[in-house]
Every structure is written in C-alpha cells, then in structure tokens.
Amino acid sequence: MKITIFGAGAIGGYLAAKLAAAGRTDLSIVARGAHLEAIKADGLRLIEDGQETSVPVRAAAKAEELGVQDYVVLALKAHSLTPALDQIAPLLGDHTSVVTMQNGVPWWYFHGVGGPLEGTRLNAVDPGGAIWQRIGPDRVIGSVVYPPVGVD
Structure with missing residues (x-):
C-alpha cells in the first residue's frame, strides 16, 4: 500500500512517524525547506511519553x-x-x-449528505470550486485531527 503524507508539519509528521515505525506501508512524505532537509538527513524524530525515536522515511x-x-x-x-x-x-x-486532515469546515462537507443541502459548495473554503474539480469529493475520507503535537 502506497501512502504519501502531503504536509509533514506537526500533524503530518506525527502520523508519518507512527506509520513509518509500524513498517507496514510504502510511505513517503512531501515537505519543504529546512524541515525537508532535516528529515532526509536524520529521519523523523518523535518524542512521545519521554521516549525519543527516529524513523527513516522517503521525503521529497x-x-x-x-x-x-x-x-x-x-x-x-x-x-x-x-x-x-x-x-x-x-x-x-x-x-x-x-x-x-485539515482545520475548519472541509470543502466537501455537504457532498453525499442528502436533503436540501446536498451538493452545496462552500466557496469560502474552495473559491471557484478548484479543489472540488481537481481532487473530487468522491475520493475523500474525512477525519478529525486531535493530537496536541508540535514541530521542534
């Protein structure tokens, strides 16, 4: 199973570190700048419950x-x-x-809900429908992001 985490900040980095440590997927991340270089050099470093681990991941x-x-x-x-x-x-x-795994009301929020709001698009979070057209709501799996994490 090929998985890419697009955005390896606090939430994406945490998820990527957990998936990489489990070793059950072909995992990649897309990152940028100094964060990308640090990941390429030393892997993802996770400090959790006082324990520090570092896991290698493919980063681009x-x-x-x-x-x-x-x-x-x-x-x-x-x-x-x-x-x-x-x-x-x-x-x-x-x-x-x-x-x-994003903050706020998602661009696909009313897709597939039925009733009077079915098909309502939220221009405030998807101006002009660009995300709807390029990604498409039928492929989306929603999530709730809750872990209190940060990037060092």
Missing part, C-alpha cells in the same frame, strides 16, 4: 518524484490546499483515496 520536495499513490493524506493547513493542487495532482490516480 516535489510530489511527482513519488508517483501515483493508493492514499494521499492532506495534512497541510486548509488555506495552503488550493495553491498546492498542481503539486498534489501527480499523486492521484483513478483509485487514489484522499484523507483530509
């Missing part, structure tokens, strides 16, 4: 280096999603599922 600055994935976890801040659509596109194949 550009998603096209990774190819089509089975799952893509969007762990970047919601306002960063639209500008990242071109970067995310190479990860998406016909059967790729997208797990959204």
Whole structure:
C-alpha cells in the first residue's frame, strides 16, 4: 500500500512517524525547506511519553518524484490546499483515496449528505470550486485531527 503524507508539519509528521515505525506501508512524505532537509538527513524524530525515536522515511520536495499513490493524506493547513493542487495532482490516480486532515469546515462537507443541502459548495473554503474539480469529493475520507503535537 502506497501512502504519501502531503504536509509533514506537526500533524503530518506525527502520523508519518507512527506509520513509518509500524513498517507496514510504502510511505513517503512531501515537505519543504529546512524541515525537508532535516528529515532526509536524520529521519523523523518523535518524542512521545519521554521516549525519543527516529524513523527513516522517503521525503521529497516535489510530489511527482513519488508517483501515483493508493492514499494521499492532506495534512497541510486548509488555506495552503488550493495553491498546492498542481503539486498534489501527480499523486492521484483513478483509485487514489484522499484523507483530509485539515482545520475548519472541509470543502466537501455537504457532498453525499442528502436533503436540501446536498451538493452545496462552500466557496469560502474552495473559491471557484478548484479543489472540488481537481481532487473530487468522491475520493475523500474525512477525519478529525486531535493530537496536541508540535514541530521542534
């Protein structure tokens, strides 16, 4: 199973470290800048319950280096999603599922709910419907993000 975490900050880094430690997936992350370089050099460092571990992960600055994935976890801040659509596109194949781990009301919120709000699109979080068109709501797996984590 090929999984890419897109956005390896606090939430994405935590999830990536846990998945890498489990060793059951072909895991990659997309990160940038000094954070990316640190991950490439030393892996992801996780400090939890006073224990420090470091796990190696495949890290890339550009998603096209990774190819089509089975799952893509969007762990970047919601306002960063639209500008990242071109970067995310190479990860998406016909059967790729997208797990959204983002703050706020999601762009796909009313998709598939039935009733009078069915199909309502939230222009405030998806201006012009760009995310809806490029990612598509049918592939989305929603989530709730709760762990109190940070980046050192």
